[in-house]
Amino acid sequence: MTKILLIEDDQKAARLLKRGLQEEDFAVDAVHSAEEGEPAALTGDYDLIVLDWMLPAKDGITLCGELRARGLTTPILMLTARDGLGDRIAGLDTGADDYLTKPFAFDELLARIRALLRRSTLTQPPPLKVADLTLEPQSHVVKRAGQVLDLTPKEYAILELLMRQAGHVVSRQQLAERIWTADLIALDNLMDAHMRNLRRKLDPEGMPRLIHTVRGQGFRLAEAADDDA
Known part of the structure; x- marks a missing residue:
């Protein structure tokens, strides 16, 4: 089963997203801060990470950059209310593989997740x-x-x-x-x-x-x- 790590500080939104993804047959772990998300991302054997930009203490874009610096290649989908071109460029330049602006339709989230998973399967690094x-x-x-x-x-x-x-x-x-x-x-x-x-x-x-x-x-x-x- 495909494993997804959801890093979202809004616990109500996280519950809704987790439930929706589980109904689509994804296994989902949800955490609510960068401090929880970093060790989970590095040790949890996930196929994809859904990462919110606006996290407490350390924001998602900082966490994304740190995970890439540690060599993590897992696809990252960034969620954010920021919709400026500069923000989208910053997110992608930091290492996110895709960028979805809030509010979004759940079907679009699913489509982007599936596209990233297909791309990841094709480009999976060799052992x-x-x-x-x-x-x-x-x-x-x-x-x-x-x-x-x-x-x-x-x-x-x-x-x-x-x-x-x-x-x-x-x-x-x-x-x-x-x-x-x-x-x-x-x-x-x-x-x-x-x-x-x-x-x-x-x-x-x-x-x-x-x-x-x-x-x-x-x-x-x-x-x-x-x-x-």
Whole structure:
């Protein structure tokens, strides 16, 4: 069943939309803030996200940009009362795949959802593979030797970056800038803690190690390495 994440702070509107979508045979989870929506989007294995622009504390356009920066490729349909051309351009430029202005007819919402799902099926990114390790960018499912690994969002982000650069060294500075969007200062201990936890899950006892430390340079994901620390 197709899974949709609805991020809408108006709880009455969220209930109505959720009920309508469920009647169309979609599985729908509804949350009401960016703080709830971000972890759900990154870990919930959704086929599509319906995201309201006007959320409390952190707005939808900011959340959309942050999700794209984290590598999330799930289609996002932005809902908003803003109907200016500049607003529509801003929403699309931030990473939304489509933009629907309130008030809207439910049938139009359905049509746009189905169009995005068709497009997503055609453009679904291929899985990343290194040895017996696989990562599905669309669903965020990671498996080692066929076993699903339970990774935190940070661990997943680190692993995806290493897998996209498989066989090449990823420096600490690159990790700091891409995963924490910050300078390396004061991040060394935090980075090492995340790397230890990721290695423990990825390379259990008896399994060939895939994450290797390259002295003075950074980390490399590969089937074998001669320059481990």
